[in-house]
Every structure is written in structure tokens, then in C-alpha cells.
Amino acid sequence: MYTEYLPVSIDDMKQRGWDELDFICVTGDAYVDHPSFGIAIVGRILEKMGFRVGMICQPNYHSNKDFMRLGKPKLGFWVTAGNIDSMVNNYTAAKRKRSDDSYSPGNVAGARPDRAATVYCNKIREIYPDSFIITGGLESSLRRFAHYDYWDDKVLPSILVDSKADLLIYGMGEHQTFEIASALREGKSIYEMRKIRGIAYLCEQFDLPEDSVTCASFSKVSADKEAYARACKMQMEQQDHIYGKNIVQKQTDTLYLVQTRPAIPLAEEELDRVFDLPFTRMYHPMYEKSGGIKAIEEVEFSIMHNRGCYGNCNFCAIALHQGRVVTSRSHNSIIKEAKGYTENPRFKGYIHDVGGPTANFRGPSCDKQLKYGMCPNKKCLGFNPCPALKVDHSDYLKLLRELREIKGVKKVFVRSGLRFDYMMLDKDDSFMRELIDYHISGQLKVAPEHCSNNVLHYMGKPPVSVFDKFREKFYKITNEVGKEQYLVPYLMSSHPGSTMKDALELAVYLKRHHMRPEQVQDFYPTPGTISTCMFYTGLDPLTMEPVYIPKTPQEKHNQRILLQYYKPENRREIIGILIKMGRTDLIGTGPDCLVPPDEKYLRDKNYIQQKKKEQPKKFSRYSKKNMPNKGGKKR
Numbered sequence: 001m002y003t004e005y006l007p008v009s010i011d012d013m014k015q016r017g018w019d020e021l022d023f024i025c026v027t028g029d030a031y032v033d034h035p036s037f038g039i040a041i042v043g044r045i046l047e048k049m050g051f052r053v054g055m056i057c058q059p060n061y062h063s064n065k066d067f068m069r070l071g072k073p074k075l076g077f078w079v080t081a082g083n084i085d086s087m088v089n090n091y092t093a094a095k096r097k098r099s100d101d102s103y104s105p106g107n108v109a110g111a112r113p114d115r116a117a118t119v120y121c122n123k124i125r126e127i128y129p130d131s132f133i134i135t136g137g138l139e140s141s142l143r144r145f146a147h148y149d150y151w152d153d154k155v156l157p158s159i160l161v162d163s164k165a166d167l168l169i170y171g172m173g174e175h176q177t178f179e180i181a182s183a184l185r186e187g188k189s190i191y192e193m194r195k196i197r198g199i200a201y202l203c204e205q206f207d208l209p210e211d212s213v214t215c216a217s218f219s220k221v222s223a224d225k226e227a228y229a230r231a232c233k234m235q236m237e238q239q240d241h242i243y244g245k246n247i248v249q250k251q252t253d254t255l256y257l258v259q260t261r262p263a264i265p266l267a268e269e270e271l272d273r274v275f276d277l278p279f280t281r282m283y284h285p286m287y288e289k290s291g292g293i294k295a296i297e298e299v300e301f302s303i304m305h306n307r308g309c310y311g312n313c314n315f316c317a318i319a320l321h322q323g324r325v326v327t328s329r330s331h332n333s334i335i336k337e338a339k340g341y342t343e344n345p346r347f348k349g350y351i352h353d354v355g356g357p358t359a360n361f362r363g364p365s366c367d368k369q370l371k372y373g374m375c376p377n378k379k380c381l382g383f384n385p386c387p388a389l390k391v392d393h394s395d396y397l398k399l400l401r402e403l404r405e406i407k408g409v410k411k412v413f414v415r416s417g418l419r420f421d422y423m424m425l426d427k428d429d430s431f432m433r434e435l436i437d438y439h440i441s442g443q444l445k446v447a448p449e450h451c452s453n454n455v456l457h458y459m460g461k462p463p464v465s466v467f468d469k470f471r472e473k474f475y476k477i478t479n480e481v482g483k484e485q486y487l488v489p490y491l492m493s494s495h496p497g498s499t500m501k502d503a504l505e506l507a508v509y510l511k512r513h514h515m516r517p518e519q520v521q522d523f524y525p526t527p528g529t530i531s532t533c534m535f536y537t538g539l540d541p542l543t544m545e546p547v548y549i550p551k552t553p554q555e556k557h558n559q560r561i562l563l564q565y566y567k568p569e570n571r572r573e574i575i576g577i578l579i580k581m582g583r584t585d586l587i588g589t590g591p592d593c594l595v596p597p598d599e600k601y602l603r604d605k606n607y608i609q610q611k612k613k614e615q616p617k618k619f620s621r622y623s624k625k626n627m628p629n630k631g632g633k634k635r
């Protein structure tokens with residue numbers, strides 16, 4: 001069935017017989033009408049509610065023209081930077097400008113500004129001073145509190161202060177979108193919306209809610225790193241929809257940020273209804289002449305079956321954004337989506353993924369969670385898995401079997417992150433065996449991230465022994481089913497807690513196990529994570545204990561290239577690092593050596609060192625105190 005895109009021009013509005021819109025959605029991404037794009041969901045929910053909705057995508061922020069393209073909306077603007085924080089989208093971890101952008105036409109970077117949500121909100125406020133502005137999405141959600149900004153290397157206030165938006169939606173925003181839109185339709189004021197869960201707003205002291213907890217102010221966390229760490233811990237503790245309270249944080253002399261209690265996660269039938277909205281599931285045709293939108297390639301024929309993640313890795317923002325509660329779609333909803341693929345002329349029979357934040361989670365982590373919420377300051381998995389954790393792959397396995405049986409589907413892949421530690425806790429090997437036999441295309445990507453238990457502890461990941469057992473089991477089953485398949489590990493260098501000794505331990509581990517990572521990700525301190533708090537404060541906010549932080553560009557570089565020990569272009573640098581660390585035993589051609597010797601380099605290095613030793617020290621007979629002065633007398 002043909003589905004219309006939401007209007008992007010006055011001509012589109014005229015074709016529908018509209019002379020005015022109720023809402024306009026503004027985004028830093030190109031217009032991709034697919035449920036993996038948050039603003040597309042917002043637009044379709046508003047449309048389902050009977051509102052007239054338009055889209056302004058990647059507007060030219062240097063002028064007013066694009067922002068005025070659809071006129072002034074009757075009720076307000078919904079603003080997002082896009083699917084990714086604009087600073088992460090625009091810059092690498094080394095703060096270098098990116099040249100590509102998979103969310104822009106032709107994969108070309110430069111279509112969105114830095115701090116896009118703030119720029120867009122301010123532009124709208126300049127043009128339409130009295131318009132109601134709601135901001136949301138990853139960038140706004142993770143910057144709702146005072147936060148450390150890696151790119152400016154300082155603490156910034158809540159994004160609400162600089163953006164001048166009226167309300168901020170944090171997390172997954174379906175409930176909030178419905179409630180805010182309903183309130184605006186009824187003519188309610190912003191004051192009447194302040195009890196909506198899952199939002200943040202600014203107010204004066206006399207308007208603060210009674211049932212709230214207060215964390216250190218912006219001025220305090222900007223000046224005191226211990227206060228920042230304690231505020232981070234408090235914010236994380238309250239992100240539970242059952243026991244979480246309103247959080248207050250003073251931002252300016254007169255304004256306070258209020259984060260209301262987290263929104264209740266969507267029930268299964270509610271999540272099904274979201275994915276049943278009339279998405280075209282493709283980018284707008286206006287981008288064809290520019291080369292299309294690359295981001296559609298992985299998601300067009302991929303199925304999102306769940307939300308949330310109780311894995312709760314310290315470097316991941318999901319806990320502060322989607323939350324730790326896992327909710328899933330029904331089998332019927334997922335099968336309906338998959339059967340729809342078979343009617344698409346672009347579908348070649350391959351479902352690229354059946355996953356989500358963590359592919360092999362389908363429900364709550366334990367029964368207790370449903371009544372009392374997630375345990376504060378504890379992890380369901382991580383270094384010490386909770387004994388109450390429910391480990392069961394049967395429902396996910398049943399779903400994958402059903403998808404394999406659909407006529408027209410040749411192969412069903414699983415490419416989203418899989419928690420291998422969760423798999424290892426399952427006493428039934430059926431899921432792992434069928435995963436290896438049916439759902440891998442030669443390689444399975446997993447994320448051990450490191451091998452040093454010291455670093456893994458700070459990451460909130462399982463000990464390396466768990467990955468070792470998983471690797472052995474993977475290759476054992478792979479051989480039994482008669483396939484040649486490999487594990488591709490995701491690794492991270494320079495995470496808080498990682499010393500050069502830890503980085504070297506990982507390099508030796510990779511060599512011992514014949515692993516050659518093509519890509520290594522430097523730790524990227526993005527807003528809203530525990531690891532970013534560690535990076536800025538040098539403290540673990542969960543324990544308030546000091547943490548070693550690799551911060552200099554040289555040390556980050558050294559940690560990264562050690563993990564790619566096998567590359568000839570890295571050899572000389574690695575030899576220099578090993579000499580400096582006193583580990584020349586790792587230079588050689590033996591099986592336990594990291595790099596072969598470079599005779600010319602070592603010869604030159606030894607010659608230079610020897611010449612330095614042979615050179616006499618100047619003024620060696622004199623101390624500074626009795627050096628002769630110009631008159632020849634002692635000082």
C-alpha cells in the first residue's frame with residue numbers, strides 16, 4: 001500500500017488541502033520515514049492523533065528561509081539534532097572533522113551545525129518568539145543536566161538554558177509526545193504540563209515540585225569534580241520508572257532544571273502500535289539526485305524487536321536514555337513486518353538484523369524488577385552477574401525460527417550486539433548452536449572491549465575469562481556444524497582506568513589468540529555516561545575512588561597502535577614504546593614476541609643513546625651555587 005510522506009513543502013501542503021500546519025518537526029538528519037528515526041515516529045504519532053504535521057530537515061541555519069518554508073505552525077515545533085549527537089556526528093574522538101555523514105544526502109558531511117538542537121531552537125525563537133518549542137532526541141536527552149562537554153573541555157549547563165526550548169523530552173518519547181500534543185490541543189499552559197513524566201523544564205524556585213531530590217548546582221559541579229561525580233551518581237539512581245523521583249538542579253541565579261520522573265516504558269501492545277504506523281520505510285525521494293541516504297542501508301530490512309538494556313555498560317548512554325528496562329514487540333508484529341519485506345521489490349530475501357540495543361534480551365531481567373524496579377547501583381550482568389537474573393533465550397529462538405519459515409526469506413541475520421556473557425549463563429546451548437548454524441554470515445561481531453580485568457571492571461563488562469570460554473565454545477560448535485566462521489571483537493582503547501600496562505596486556509592477548517582488529521575505537525567521552533564522568537573527574541562515581549585517566553594525545557595514540565601491533569607502519573613506534581616500558585623481551589621473531597626487530601631502527605636508537613652517554617656534562621665540576629661569575633669570583 002502506498003503511503004505518503006509528511007509534507008516538506010508548501011506544494012505538499014496544498015495537495016492535502018492544508019493552508020496551515022499544527023506542528024512542524026525540525027531535524028538535523030535527512031528525512032527518512034523509518035521507525036529507527038525518532039523524529040519519524042514523532043511525526044507519525046502526531047499524524048495518527050489527527051494533527052497536520054510537516055517536516056523541515058537539515059535546514060540552512062545561516063538564514064531564516066528554510067525555517068519559514070512551511071509557515072508558522074499553529075501549536076508548535078518539535079526539534080531534534082537527529083539520531084546521533086551532532087558533535088559525535090561531526091567530529092572523531094580525536095576532535096577531527098568528519099568528512100562523511102550517513103544521515104545526509106550522498107553521505108557528505110556539513111549539512112548540520114555543531115550543537116544542532118540548540119542552533120535550531122534559537123533560530124526558531126528568533127523568527128517566531130511566541131512559538132512553543134519542544135526538543136528531544138539523543139542530543140537533548142543526554143544533555144538535560146549540567147554535563148561535561150568533551151569538545152569544549154568544560155562543564156556546560158542543561159541544554160534547556162542555551163536552547164531556550166519550552167520543554168525537553170528525554171528517553172523514548174511516545175508517551176510524552178501524546179500527552180504534550182493533547183495538552184496543546186486542549187489549550188493548556190506549560191504549567192499544566194509539568195507533571196508529565198519523562199520531560200525536563202526550567203522554572204524558578206517557588207515553582208519547584210515538592211516530591212523531588214536535589215543534586216549539586218551547575219556552578220558547583222563546574223568548580224568541584226567530586227560534586228560532579230556525586231551528582232552523576234544521583235542522576236543515575238533516579239532513572240527508574242517505579243521508584244525514581246523528580247530531580248532538581250540549579251542552573252542559573254534564578255532558574256532551576258526539573259527532570260520529572262521517568263516515563264513508563266511502552267507495553268508490548270503499545271510498541272506494536274508504534275511499528276504499525278504508516279511509515280514508508282525509506283528516505284524521501286527528493287534525495288535520489290544527491291545519492292540517497294546511506295543510513296537506510298542497514299535498517300531498511302532490519303527488525304527492531306526490543307528496547308532498553310539491563311547490560312548497563314558504563315560507557316553506554318542507554319541507561320540514561322532508553323533505560324534499563326527491556327520491553328519487546330510481539331511475535332505477530334515482527335512477523336507482519338517481515339512479511340511486508342517480501343512485497344518490497346528492493347528486498348532480496350535477506351533480513352539484515354533482528355535486534356536492538358542488545359539482541360538477545362527479550363524481557364525483564366528478573367521478576368523482582370517488575371514490582372520494585374531495577375536495583376540501584378547494581379548491575380544485572382557485568383563483572384558479577386546477579387543470581388536473580390533470568391537467563392532464557394527460548395522466546396528469541398522461537399522468533400528467529402518463525403522468521404526463517406516465512407516464504408521469500410532466504411536468510412535471517414543477527415548483527416546487533418549480543419551479550420556473550422548472557423549466552424554463557426544459559427545452560428541450554430540451543431540458541432548459540434542455531435545462531436552459529438543459521439544467523440551468521442561468516443563473522444560474528446562481539447564486544448569484549450578489553451582483556452584487562454582492571455579495565456573491564458571500570459567498563460562494567462564481564463571478566464576476560466568469560467570471553468575466553470565463549471570463544472572456545474563458539475569455535476567448537478562452529479567446527480561441529482561444519483562451517484568456517486570467525487569472531488570479530490570490538491575493542492576500546494584509552495578507557496578510564498586503562499594504563500599503558502593494560503594496553504600492552506591487551507596487545508599480547510590479541511597476538512596470543514591470533515586476533516588482528518582492523519578498527520580500534522578510542523574511548524569517546526559523550527554526555528550522559530558513567531565513563532565520561534570518570535574521564536572528567538578522575539573518580540568512579542559509584543565508589544568515589546580515584547581512577548587513572550589516559551588523557552594526553554600521545555598516550556591515547558600509543559594505546560591505540562599497540563592493539564594494531566601487526567601493522568608494518570606501526571612497528572617502529574611500538575618498538576620505541578616497548579623499549580620505554582622495559583619490555584624488549586616482546587621484540588623478536590619468537591611466538592611470544594609482539595613485533596619483529598627493526599635492525600636499522602634499533603641500531604640508530606642504540607647509537608643515539610650511546611652518544612648521549614659519552615657526552616660529558618657541562619659544568620660538571622660546579623654546582624649552581626659556586627659557578628664562577630663574570631668577575632671570576634665565587635658567588
